Amino acid sequence: MKYYIIAGEASGDLHGSNLIKELKKNDPSANIRCWGGDLMEAAGGTLVTHYKERAFMGFIEIIKNLFKILGFIKFCKQDINTFKPDALIFIDNSGFNLRIAKWAKLNEYSTHYYISPQVWASRASRVKTIKAVVDHMYVILPFVKDFYKTYNYPVHYVGHPLIDAIANFPKIDEKKFRNEFNLDDRPIVALLPGSRKQEIIKMLETMLSLPEQYPTFQFVIAGAPSQENSFYKNIITDKNVTLIPNRTYEILSVSYSALVTSGTATLETALFKVPQVVCYKGNSLSYAIAKRIIKLKYISLVNLVMDLPVVKELIQHDFTSENLKKEFDIISNTEHRTSLFLNYYDLEQKLGSTGASKKTADLITKSLQ
Numbered sequence: 001m002k003y004y005i006i007a008g009e010a011s012g013d014l015h016g017s018n019l020i021k022e023l024k025k026n027d028p029s030a031n032i033r034c035w036g037g038d039l040m041e042a043a044g045g046t047l048v049t050h051y052k053e054r055a056f057m058g059f060i061e062i063i064k065n066l067f068k069i070l071g072f073i074k075f076c077k078q079d080i081n082t083f084k085p086d087a088l089i090f091i092d093n094s095g096f097n098l099r100i101a102k103w104a105k106l107n108e109y110s111t112h113y114y115i116s117p118q119v120w121a122s123r124a125s126r127v128k129t130i131k132a133v134v135d136h137m138y139v140i141l142p143f144v145k146d147f148y149k150t151y152n153y154p155v156h157y158v159g160h161p162l163i164d165a166i167a168n169f170p171k172i173d174e175k176k177f178r179n180e181f182n183l184d185d186r187p188i189v190a191l192l193p194g195s196r197k198q199e200i201i202k203m204l205e206t207m208l209s210l211p212e213q214y215p216t217f218q219f220v221i222a223g224a225p226s227q228e229n230s231f232y233k234n235i236i237t238d239k240n241v242t243l244i245p246n247r248t249y250e251i252l253s254v255s256y257s258a259l260v261t262s263g264t265a266t267l268e269t270a271l272f273k274v275p276q277v278v279c280y281k282g283n284s285l286s287y288a289i290a291k292r293i294i295k296l297k298y299i300s301l302v303n304l305v306m307d308l309p310v311v312k313e314l315i316q317h318d319f320t321s322e323n324l325k326k327e328f329d330i331i332s333n334t335e336h337r338t339s340l341f342l343n344y345y346d347l348e349q350k351l352g353s354t355g356a357s358k359k360t361a362d363l364i365t366k367s368l369q
Helices: 010-026 038-042 058-064 066-083 094-106 126-133 142-149 161-167 174-180 197-207 229-233 248-253 264-271 284-293 301-306 321-331 334-351 356-368
Strands: 002-007 031-036 046-050 087-091 111-114 136-139 188-192 218-223 241-245 255-261 276-280 312-315
Touching: 002 010, 002 066, 002 094, 010 031, 010 038, 010 087, 010 161, 010 356, 031 038, 031 066, 038 046, 066 094, 087 094, 087 356, 094 111, 094 126, 111 356, 136 142, 136 356, 142 301, 161 264, 161 334, 161 356, 188 248, 188 264, 197 229, 197 255, 197 276, 197 321, 218 229, 218 248, 229 241, 248 255, 248 264, 255 264, 255 321, 264 276, 264 301, 264 334, 276 321, 301 334, 312 321, 321 334
Parallel strands: 002 031, 002 087, 031 046, 087 111, 111 136, 188 218, 188 255, 218 241, 255 276, 276 312
Antiparallel strands: none
16 A cells, blocks of 8 residues: 655654554555655655744744645655655645645545644634545544534544653663763753744743752753754853753653753653753744644643643743743652643553554554555
């Protein structure tokens, strides 16, 4: 069978790579063409274009790059028509993927969506489009299945792929890891400022106010695979800050606490049982627009899944050096950490068991049979 997979960022590349591995187990002769990253290519997919080329974030940046985005959409349609896949699989990245899905349905391709667009967070009107153009939806959060049920749209709940990714992550030798990057014995504070340039710059501007105030900790920036080391080094001025690129899980596995930009990373940090402060600050205009559209009590996946303020969220104007210091002191408190660990274990139970990639691959191959 021929499979065409479209993912748009680092997390999609991770989940797409695990899906490719499972598809190949079910279908050893599978021919897989993909829009993703290094992990999907390493798993056996033929990479068409890298997600780094399409890393546009926020309303303003999308408008600025509109012609480039339209060019990608046109090329994608042409490439799908040339390849003629048996299954077209979308992973998150709704702005791009739903446009392709509409066209694909009209052209009678079998459409599958792994990791639903966040219609439960904003613009629920998109459910009508999804029902019309997506043949099979595979959701990874328990409340999302309930959300779709209210719209009379049956979906498959497969569990969260991060459970697999972290469960399969090999235990590292902490001493060896510290020696590799010249880290001493002080507790490590992980800084996860996001993956896109404008996002990283905004987040680090405030995050980097802490290191000089806490010399008994060492601060480590988890560099995104989509960015060059030189980009970070132009921002880092404090000697108490170390950049470690493309080793996020290893960093989290040895961290005492973390400052995390809202997104998938908040869930990854929780599953590694690391106390965290969730941070977010965007372009003022983009944030104002998003605030009108998004109707949620929380922005972090940890709090959304638990439906409780388990981790502190510092958003936009609340994300200041003073507030960050205050919350960092709180997550360093032993009693608070104990309570947080218990909530993290409950979170893991809510997300379900392992096997999300396998379940999704099984459902896709079964539908084709």
